[in-house]
Amino acid sequence: MTTYIAQFTAKHQILQVEQNSIFIWRQESGAIDTSLLEDKIKRESALHFYELVAGEDYDINQEDILVTIEKTQAFSG
Numbered sequence: 001m002t003t004y005i006a007q008f009t010a011k012h013q014i015l016q017v018e019q020n021s022i023f024i025w026r027q028e029s030g031a032i033d034t035s036l037l038e039d040k041i042k043r044e045s046a047l048h049f050y051e052l053v054a055g056e057d058y059d060i061n062q063e064d065i066l067v068t069i070e071k072t073q074a075f076s077g
Helices: 034-054
Strands: 002-012 018-027 065-074
Touching: 002 034, 018 034, 034 065
Parallel strands: none
Antiparallel strands: 002 018, 002 065
16 A cells, blocks of 8 residues: 545635645555545545535535645655
């Protein structure tokens, strides 16, 4: 298993707040499937970020979030 780090941006269709962050994950060495990574970031990071921003009165749907991967690399931190 190799640890990787990704710099990403997440945007919500309605909320006018942008998440610029990093995401760390482990996978078998090899090519990074950015589509799978974008979905993983939505589920494990961006969804929670927008739920925190929106508060309890607004339901956040994963389909309303667009994640863009800026860059990735192996991480030994």
